[in-house]
Amino acid sequence: MPKLFKKIKEIRSFLKELKCNGSNLSVGFVPTMGYLHKGHMELIKLSKLQNEITVVSIYVNPLQFGAGEDYERYPRDLERDLAMCEEAGVDVVFAPEDQEMYPELPKVKIDIPGLTDRLEGAYRPGHFNGVAIVVLKLLHIVQPDRAYFGEKDYQQLKVVERLVKDLSLPVEIVPVPTVREEDGLACSSRNVYLSPEERQSASAIYKSFLLAQKLFQSGNTDANLLKEAIKDFLLKHPHVRKIDYVEITDEELNPVEEVKEGDRILVALYVGNTRLIDNWRLSHEKL
Amino acid sequence: MPKLFKKIKEIRSFLKELKCNGSNLSVGFVPTMGYLHKGHMELIKLSKLQNEITVVSIYVNPLQFGAGEDYERYPRDLERDLAMCEEAGVDVVFAPEDQEMYPELPKVKIDIPGLTDRLEGAYRPGHFNGVAIVVLKLLHIVQPDRAYFGEKDYQQLKVVERLVKDLSLPVEIVPVPTVREEDGLACSSRNVYLSPEERQSASAIYKSFLLAQKLFQSGNTDANLLKEAIKDFLLKHPHVRKIDYVEITDEELNPVEEVKEGDRILVALYVGNTRLIDNWRLSHEKL
Structure with missing residues (x-):
C-alpha cells in the first residue's frame, strides 16, 4: 500500500x-x-x-x-x-x-x-x-x-x-502524451458522465482530428478551412450540443492562420450536458 | 570572504x-x-x-x-x-x-x-x-x-x-523591526540621494510619528485627526515637497477610523526629489 x-x-x-x-x-x-x-x-x-x-x-x-x-x-x-x-x-x-x-x-x-x-x-x-x-x-x-x-x-x-x-x-x-480509449476518445474522469449514446458521439472529436490531419497532409494549410471542416463534422453527430471553441494554434498557444507541422488543434464542446476538451498535434507523419 | x-x-x-x-x-x-x-x-x-x-x-x-x-x-x-x-x-x-x-x-x-x-x-x-x-x-x-x-x-x-x-x-x-539613524530617520539605501538640508528635513517623518503616538496616548483615537496632525507637521518642514499618503491601518493594512494599539501609520512623501516611505506601530508604551 x-x-x-x-x-x-x-x-x-x-x-x-x-x-x-x-x-x-x-x-x-x-x-x-x-x-x-x-x-x-x-x-x-x-x-x-x-x-x-x-x-x-x-x-x-x-x-x-x-x-x-x-x-x-x-x-x-x-x-x-x-x-x-x-x-x-x-x-x-x-x-x-x-x-x-x-x-x-x-x-x-x-x-x-x-x-x-x-x-x-x-x-x-x-x-x-x-x-x-x-x-x-x-x-x-x-x-x-x-x-x-x-x-x-x-x-x-x-x-x-x-x-x-x-x-x-x-x-x-x-x-x-494523451492516452485514448480504443475508439480514440481521450481518457478523462469526466467520461463517466456520458450515457452510452453520448459516449458513442464523443468519439467524433478524435475522428475530427483525423479528418483535419488528412486535410493538412493533402496540402490544406488554411487554419479557417480546417476549423470549419472540424466543426461541420462534429455538429453532424447526435448529442454534440454546443461547441465552445475549435482553435488552431502554435505550440505556445498563439493562434495561427497558416498551419504548419507541430501546430495544435484545441477543441471544447458539450456532448449532452458534459463538457469535454481535447487537442491534437498536427503532423506530416502517417498514422 | x-x-x-x-x-x-x-x-x-x-x-x-x-x-x-x-x-x-x-x-x-x-x-x-x-x-x-x-x-x-x-x-x-x-x-x-x-x-x-x-x-x-x-x-x-x-x-x-x-x-x-x-x-x-x-x-x-x-x-x-x-x-x-x-x-x-x-x-x-x-x-x-x-x-x-x-x-x-x-x-x-x-x-x-x-x-x-x-x-x-x-x-x-x-x-x-x-x-x-x-x-x-x-x-x-x-x-x-x-x-x-x-x-x-x-x-x-x-x-x-x-x-x-x-x-x-x-x-x-x-x-x-526598522532600524533608525540617531535622529530617527529609517535606514534606507535611498537616503544617499538626500542633500544635507534635505537629510535634516527627512527626520520630520520620525518626529511626526512621535507626535501621533503622543496624541494617541493622550486619548485621541480618531484616525483622521491623527493623520491631519501628521500631515500638518510634515508640511511645515522645508524640502517636504509632496505627500503621497499618510494612512492609518490595522496590522493587516486594512484602513481604520478608530485607532487602537498595534495599528500602523504609513507614510510616503518626497523630500526634495527623493521619495521616502516609513511606518510606525502605535502603542501605549512610553518611549
Missing part, C-alpha cells in the same frame, strides 16, 4: 527525511483530481521510470471550478484510487481535505495575460487562477524533482510550464 | 549539497537590493543567530521599478557590500545579472486585490507584481528555512507573508 498522507506538515517532514537520507533520492510527482484512469497510469509509469520515489496527489480543487460547473458531482473514489496506486507501485499518496489546503480562501490572483484569458480561460473565468494556485501549493508541499502533466489538458500544461519558468521553480515539468 | 554566486544553477547545487550533507543544516535568507546599511545588518544578525547558514542576495530588481523611477540611479557597490557581508559573517552571497534572473520578461502577473493595489501599489503600479515575482524566484532558488524582511517596507512584508500563506511556500517569514 502506498503511504497515505492528509496533512501538509506530515508529508513534508516524511519526504524531507526520505530525500535527505544521504542518498539524495529523486522525487517524481503526479498531481491528480483522483478517479484515476489509464491516462494517470501513464504519468505514474513514467514517474516510476525516471525517479526513485513517486508521489501522487488526489485532490478535487474547488478553486478551479466556476459557479455552475461540476465541482459537486465530480467523481470521487479514494479507495479505488489507492488500490490503483498500489497496483502501479506508487510510494506516497497525498489526499488532503479542503480545510488543509485552504484554511482560508487565498487572496492572491495569478494571471498570464495572453494565455490564461484565452480558450479554456475565456470560457471558464478564474479556472487557471485556481489551477495556478493549487499547482504552486502542491509543488511547494511535495518539492519534487519532476512533475508529470498530461497533454490532454494542453493549456494547463502551458500555464504550468510558464509559471515554472517565470518563477524559477526548482522542478522539471514532464509532458505526457 | 562569503562564497559568491552569480548563476542560479551553481548556488542551487552548492546549497543542495550543503543542506543535504547528512546534518540537514538550516538556511536563513536575506534578500536585498544591495548598498547595504545598518538595517540589512540587523536582518543578517538575526539570520546568523537562528540558522547555520546565512545567504544574502544582492539584486536591483528592474521589474519592481516603474517608468520614471530611480532604477538607473539606484546606488550599487558590490565590493563594499561583499566587505560588509564578510564582516557580518555571511556564508553565501547571490548576486545575479539581469540576464540570469530574466532571460526573458516574465509573463505572469501576481496581484493580491485589496493589498497590492493600495498605498505603495496605488502610487507605484506594477511595483508589487515585480516584488512578488522576484521574491518567489529568490525563494525558489535559495529554498531557505527562514527569510528575513524589514518592517521598514511594511506593505512588502505583508505581500510576502500573504504569498507564503496562499501558496504554501516552505519558508518562515521573519519580520525585523
Whole structure:
C-alpha cells in the first residue's frame, strides 16, 4: 500500500527525511483530481521510470471550478484510487481535505495575460487562477524533482510550464502524451458522465482530428478551412450540443492562420450536458 | 570572504549539497537590493543567530521599478557590500545579472486585490507584481528555512507573508523591526540621494510619528485627526515637497477610523526629489 498522507506538515517532514537520507533520492510527482484512469497510469509509469520515489496527489480543487460547473458531482473514489496506486507501485499518496489546503480562501490572483484569458480561460473565468494556485501549493508541499502533466489538458500544461519558468521553480515539468480509449476518445474522469449514446458521439472529436490531419497532409494549410471542416463534422453527430471553441494554434498557444507541422488543434464542446476538451498535434507523419 | 554566486544553477547545487550533507543544516535568507546599511545588518544578525547558514542576495530588481523611477540611479557597490557581508559573517552571497534572473520578461502577473493595489501599489503600479515575482524566484532558488524582511517596507512584508500563506511556500517569514539613524530617520539605501538640508528635513517623518503616538496616548483615537496632525507637521518642514499618503491601518493594512494599539501609520512623501516611505506601530508604551 502506498503511504497515505492528509496533512501538509506530515508529508513534508516524511519526504524531507526520505530525500535527505544521504542518498539524495529523486522525487517524481503526479498531481491528480483522483478517479484515476489509464491516462494517470501513464504519468505514474513514467514517474516510476525516471525517479526513485513517486508521489501522487488526489485532490478535487474547488478553486478551479466556476459557479455552475461540476465541482459537486465530480467523481470521487479514494479507495479505488489507492488500490490503483498500489497496483502501479506508487510510494506516497497525498489526499488532503479542503480545510488543509485552504484554511482560508487565498487572496492572491495569478494571471498570464495572453494565455490564461484565452480558450479554456475565456470560457471558464478564474479556472487557471485556481489551477495556478493549487499547482504552486502542491509543488511547494511535495518539492519534487519532476512533475508529470498530461497533454490532454494542453493549456494547463502551458500555464504550468510558464509559471515554472517565470518563477524559477526548482522542478522539471514532464509532458505526457494523451492516452485514448480504443475508439480514440481521450481518457478523462469526466467520461463517466456520458450515457452510452453520448459516449458513442464523443468519439467524433478524435475522428475530427483525423479528418483535419488528412486535410493538412493533402496540402490544406488554411487554419479557417480546417476549423470549419472540424466543426461541420462534429455538429453532424447526435448529442454534440454546443461547441465552445475549435482553435488552431502554435505550440505556445498563439493562434495561427497558416498551419504548419507541430501546430495544435484545441477543441471544447458539450456532448449532452458534459463538457469535454481535447487537442491534437498536427503532423506530416502517417498514422 | 562569503562564497559568491552569480548563476542560479551553481548556488542551487552548492546549497543542495550543503543542506543535504547528512546534518540537514538550516538556511536563513536575506534578500536585498544591495548598498547595504545598518538595517540589512540587523536582518543578517538575526539570520546568523537562528540558522547555520546565512545567504544574502544582492539584486536591483528592474521589474519592481516603474517608468520614471530611480532604477538607473539606484546606488550599487558590490565590493563594499561583499566587505560588509564578510564582516557580518555571511556564508553565501547571490548576486545575479539581469540576464540570469530574466532571460526573458516574465509573463505572469501576481496581484493580491485589496493589498497590492493600495498605498505603495496605488502610487507605484506594477511595483508589487515585480516584488512578488522576484521574491518567489529568490525563494525558489535559495529554498531557505527562514527569510528575513524589514518592517521598514511594511506593505512588502505583508505581500510576502500573504504569498507564503496562499501558496504554501516552505519558508518562515521573519519580520525585523526598522532600524533608525540617531535622529530617527529609517535606514534606507535611498537616503544617499538626500542633500544635507534635505537629510535634516527627512527626520520630520520620525518626529511626526512621535507626535501621533503622543496624541494617541493622550486619548485621541480618531484616525483622521491623527493623520491631519501628521500631515500638518510634515508640511511645515522645508524640502517636504509632496505627500503621497499618510494612512492609518490595522496590522493587516486594512484602513481604520478608530485607532487602537498595534495599528500602523504609513507614510510616503518626497523630500526634495527623493521619495521616502516609513511606518510606525502605535502603542501605549512610553518611549
